Amino acid sequence: xxxxxxxxxxxxxxxxxxxxxxxxxxxxxxxxxxxxxxxxxxxxxxxxxxxxxxxxxxxxxxxxxxxxxxxxxxxxxxxxxxxxxxxxxxxxxxxxxxxxxxxxxxxxxxxxxxxxxxxxxxxxxxxxxxxxxxxxxxxxxxxxxxxxxxxxxxxxxxxxxxxxxxxxxxxxxxxxxxxxxxxxxxxxxxxxxxxxxxxxxxxxxxxxxxxxxxxxxxxxxxxxxxxxxxxxxxxxxxxxxxxxxxxxxxxxxx
Amino acid sequence: xxxxxxxxxxxxxxxxxxxxxxxxxxxxxxxxxxxxxxxxxxxxxxxxxxxxxxxxxxxxxxxxxxxxxxxxxxxxxxxxxxxxxxxxxxxxxxxxxxxxxxxxxxxxxxxxxxxxxxxxxxxxxxxxxxxxxxxxxxxxxxxxxxxxxxxxxxxxxxxxxxxxxxxxxxxxxxxxxxxxxxxxxxxxxxxxxxxxxxxxxxxxxxxxxxxxxxxxxxxxxxxxxxxxxxxxxxxxxxxxxxxxxxxxxxxxxxxxxxxxxxxxxxxxxxxxxxxxxxxxxxxxxxxxxxxxxxxxxxxxxxxxxxxxxxxxxxxxxxxxxxxxxxxxxxxxxxxxxxxxxxxxxxxxxxxxxxx
Numbered sequence: 001x002x003x004x005x006x007x008x009x010x011x012x013x014x015x016x017x018x019x020x021x022x023x024x025x026x027x028x029x030x031x032x033x034x035x036x037x038x039x040x041x042x043x044x045x046x047x048x049x050x051x052x053x054x055x056x057x058x059x060x061x062x063x064x065x066x067x068x069x070x071x072x073x074x075x076x077x078x079x080x081x082x083x084x085x086x087x088x089x090x091x092x093x094x095x096x097x098x099x100x101x102x103x104x105x106x107x108x109x110x111x112x113x114x115x116x117x118x119x120x121x122x123x124x125x126x127x128x129x130x131x132x133x134x135x136x137x138x139x140x141x142x143x144x145x146x147x148x149x150x151x152x153x154x155x156x157x158x159x160x161x162x163x164x165x166x167x168x169x170x171x172x173x174x175x176x177x178x179x180x181x182x183x184x185x186x187x188x189x190x191x192x193x194x195x196x197x198x199x200x201x202x203x204x205x206x207x208x209x210x211x212x213x214x215x216x217x218x219x220x221x222x223x224x225x226x227x228x229x230x231x232x233x234x235x236x237x238x239x240x241x242x243x244x245x246x247x248x249x250x251x252x253x254x
Numbered sequence: 255x256x257x258x259x260x261x262x263x264x265x266x267x268x269x270x271x272x273x274x275x276x277x278x279x280x281x282x283x284x285x286x287x288x289x290x291x292x293x294x295x296x297x298x299x300x301x302x303x304x305x306x307x308x309x310x311x312x313x314x315x316x317x318x319x320x321x322x323x324x325x326x327x328x329x330x331x332x333x334x335x336x337x338x339x340x341x342x343x344x345x346x347x348x349x350x351x352x353x354x355x356x357x358x359x360x361x362x363x364x365x366x367x368x369x370x371x372x373x374x375x376x377x378x379x380x381x382x383x384x385x386x387x388x389x390x391x392x393x394x395x396x397x398x399x400x401x402x403x404x405x406x407x408x409x410x411x412x413x414x415x416x417x418x419x420x421x422x423x424x425x426x427x428x429x430x431x432x433x434x435x436x437x438x439x440x441x442x443x444x445x446x447x448x449x450x451x452x453x454x455x456x457x458x459x460x461x462x463x464x465x466x467x468x469x470x471x472x473x474x475x476x477x478x479x480x481x482x483x484x485x486x487x488x489x490x491x492x493x494x495x496x497x498x499x500x501x502x503x504x505x506x507x508x509x510x511x512x513x514x515x516x517x518x519x520x521x522x523x524x525x526x527x528x529x530x531x532x533x534x535x536x537x538x539x540x541x542x543x544x545x546x547x548x549x550x551x552x553x554x555x556x557x558x559x560x561x562x563x564x565x566x567x568x569x570x571x572x573x574x575x576x577x578x579x580x581x582x583x584x585x586x587x588x589x590x591x592x593x594x595x596x597x598x599x600x601x602x603x604x605x606x607x608x609x
Contacts, residue, residue, distance in 0.1 A: 044452040046324070049463075058461045064450035066323045067463040069346050072316040075308070079320020079328065080450065082304045083278060087324075087452050105316070108309035 009033035011042045011062050018056055022215040022222025024179045025053060025121065028192075029060055031185070032092065032119060035193040036063065039200055045088040046080050048073040050102075052094035053127040071102025074109035077116045088199055090117040096126045099135040099159045106161070113170035113204040117195045120161060123212040124233060131217030135159040138236055143217070162209050162242040172204035174242040178211035178234060180226045187239075203246060211237055256437035263401040264289035264428040266436075267331075267357065267421065268297070270402035273438050274409040276327040276355070277303035280317035282310060282336060285369045286425040287359035290331040311336040315343030315356075322352040323462045325449030327409050331357035333425075334375050335366060344418055345384030349464025351448075351479070353412035355405065356390075357421045359428040362587035370587025371425035371510060376564035379422045380538040387476050389483050390418040391490065392537040394508040398432035400535075406438050413444040415486055422537060424560065426510035426589070486539055493541035494533040497523070501530030503602045504548050505582075506569050507558035508534045511590060515558050518595035527603045537565070542572040549573035554602035558582045558595055578605045 008014060012033035019025045036042050045063040049055050051070035058065035068076040073091035081089045098106050098120050109116065125143055126132040132145040136158045140149040162176045173195060177188035188210055195206035211233050213225035220228055241247075261269070268290045271279070279294040291307070298305035304321075308314035314330045321328035332340060337358045347354055360375045362368040379392045391411050393404040401423060408419035450460050466472040494512075497519060498504060507515040512533040522529040532548060534541050545568075549555075554577055557566035563581045570579050582598035584590045 042453070043455040046450045046452060048320075055465060058463055062453070062459055064452055064460045065462070066320070066450050067350075067461070067465055068319070069316065069342055072312065072319075072343075075313040075316035076320040076323070078306070078313075079278070079280065079317035079322070080324050081320075082306065082317070083321040083324035083326045083328075084451055104309050105313055108313065 009037045011036035013060050013062055015059060017060060019053065020216040022213065022225060024212040027179045027185060028119065028121060028188070028210050028212065029057065031189045031192045032090070033061065034189060035196045038193055039196055041088045041196070041200065044086060045090065048077045048080070048089065048091040050091060050093040050097040052097050054092050054094055054121065055128070057092050071097050071100070072105055073097065073102065074105040074114070074116070074118065078109055078112070078114050081114060081116055088117070088196065090119060090196070092119045093121065094127065095120070095122045095124065095134045095136040099161050107165070107168060110165050110168045110171040110205045110207070113172065115199050115202055115204050117199050118207040119192065119195070120207055120209045121212045122161070122209055122237065123214040125214050125217050127214050127217055131214070138232055158236065160237060162207070165207060166242040170205060171207070171243055172245045173198050173206040176209040176211065176237060176239050176242065178229060178239055180211070180213070180229045184239070209237075211239070256435045258433035258435050260431050261398060261434050262289055262429060262431050263395070263398045263423065264359065265293045266398050266402040266434045267405050268293040269436060270405035270438065271329050271355065271409070272297060272301065272303070273436065274327060274406045274441055275443065276329050276409065277301070278321040278326055278328045279304070279330070280306045280308055280314045280321070280328065281330050282308050282314050282332065284333045284336045286361055286428050287331045287333045287357065289428065290357060311339035312342065315340040318354050319343060319346060319350070319352060322347070322354050323350070323450045325446035325451055327355070329355040329357070331359065333359050333361045334363050334372065337375060337378065341384040344390065345386050345388060346464055347418050348384070348388035348390070349386065350462050351416040352462065353416055354418050355408045355412060355421070356418055357423065360422065360424045362585065368587040369425070371589060372560050372585065372587055373424055373509060373511065374561040374564065374585060375422065376537065376559070376561055379420050380540070380568070383418070383420070388479070389538055390420045391415065391486060392420045392422050394422050394535060394537050395427055396509050396512045396533060398427070398430065398434045401427055402434050402436065403438070406441065410442050411490065415482055417486070422509070424510050490536055491539045491541040491543055492535040493544045494535060495544065496531040496533065498530035498532060498548060501528050501551070502553045503527065503529045503556060503599050504552040505529065505531045505556045505558050505595065505599065506534065506545060506565065507531060508537060508565070511558045511560055514590055514592055515595050517592040518599060521592060521596045522599045527599060529599045540568040540572065545569060545572035549576050552577060554605045555579040556582050556595070556598045556602050558590060560589060561585055578602065
């Protein structure tokens with residue numbers, strides 16, 4: 001009998017995902033599931049699905065799941081955590097959900113230092129509704145609601161969540177990663193696992209922003225979408241650790 | 255008989271919620287319900303509970319969703335404009351079949367309105383708590399004792415039917431003090447096998463969810479939910495009847511206006527007018543059976559409300575418009591006087607309505 005050298009993480013359900021070809025949600029789901037497996041926390045983890053393409057995450061993770069209203073996932077997560085402090089609570093949110101309609105819930109769950117983990121998928125567009133301008137849409141980027149490109153004079157400038165939250169004292173850990181290359185995916189894996197481990201260790205609010213693609217609504221082939229992410233998103237949204245309270249306190253480097 | 259203590263309505267309600275086993279109160283300040291939050295802020299830390307002041311009404315109701323999803327008794331309270339903000343969460347609670355206790359200490363509206371007592375959220379509570387097809391159980395206390403008792407009853411009904419119970423009070427009941435017994439007897443608890451508390455490796459995952467993109471299935475969810483609502487309508491209609499046996503004129507009033515109306519009825523009786531009161535205790539389900547039955551004997555009805563006329567529609571529906579229904583109302587934070595109610599009773603007593 002051959003040895004198994006690669007398999008689906010246990011925390012990921014064995015069902016087809018509904019995502020478009022080339023979408024990076026699948027990669028990020030796997031990284032979340034790997035973190036849950038690595039920490040051995042599936043049985044006491046409860047995930048919160050948000051509104052957007054990732055709403056069906058409640059069908060994709062083996063742990064208990066709650067589906068929240070648009071933008072409200074951090075508030076629902078707060079309730080779940082306060083009800084069962086020993087449970088591990090994570091939200092999985094897109095950029096429209098977290099950085100537009102849910103801005104207040106995001107900022108204040110961080111300010112309270114809620115001991116939760118937020119996976120923030122930033123692909124600079126509203127995917128589920130067919131490709132409208134997101135709070136993270138880049139200047140000049142064409143979307144259904146910025147058909148001539150996002151004009152900063154008219155539609156303002158993108159919101160940089162990690163930079164913004166780094167000014168919130170209550171936040172513990174903020175890192176921006178990307179999933180456009182193997183090296184970046186490996187870094188994303190480390191960051192996501194750390195965001196969960198922080199919660200297990202009671203360290204407080206952790207958020208990982210994952211730069212992601214949307215080939216369908218960007219109107220690009222998957223490989224070209226990855227290229228676009230590298231050339232446009234990463235320069236605007238620099239990767240790295242924006243806050244690591246415990247490392248900072250120890251005088252560790254960023 | 256148990257000992258009584260003098261308490262404000264808002265505080266009695268809060269203490270009763272704690273007695274019901276509620277250890278999670280999530281709220282946001284707004285007049286005239288703030289005593290509930292202040293009381294919980296004092297009490298919860300001492301009993302290992304959670305008082306959390308949210309960043310908004312919207313966040314507070316979504317925190318309630320989180321606590322309730324974990325199978326715990328959760329509560330929030332607010333006042334009219336704040337309840338409107340909670341509408342999204344009320345709809346999600348219904349869509350997810352989650353129990354919760356939501357208290358609305360009503361104030362005058364619309365808009366920012368005022369801070370004086372009102373009953374102008376009757377439609378919001380009984381008709382349109384949020385988007386989609388759903389109902390909440392709505393309880394209307396008229397005494398400080400009922401503010402407390404209905405917190406117990408509210409949690410029990412919420413858990414039993416997996417619905418939101420809304421206590422629809424007003425600034426009068428919230429602020430006034432009366433002697434109250436806090437001996438509630440046995441508190442009923444309910445199993446919640448659907449709760450998202452972690453699989454512990456022992457079962458398939460629970461999903462708390464209101465999304466359903468398959469229309470035939472979503473329709474079925476709605477049909478199933480309404481079957482539960484039918485049970486509530488059949489089993490839970492409650493009202494107090496006061497001097498209705500021989501009444502020609504029946505007033506219908508809930509909460510603070512019911513207290514005023516009782517005075518008016520005494521004045522009417524002194525003048526020889528046979529007046530009585532039906533005081534709905536459940537506003538949804540509206541006590542249609544009791545009000546409907548009363549139409550067989552009474553000649554006319556008076557709906558007494560602190561609104562521009564909302565509950566009157568349920569009175570008319572309950573009696574199928576078979577008798578005249580007059581409106582005696584004040585709004586904007588004004589409370590009808592017994593004299594104003596008496597004048598309407600006198601007017602009603604002169605109306606036909608005989609078969």
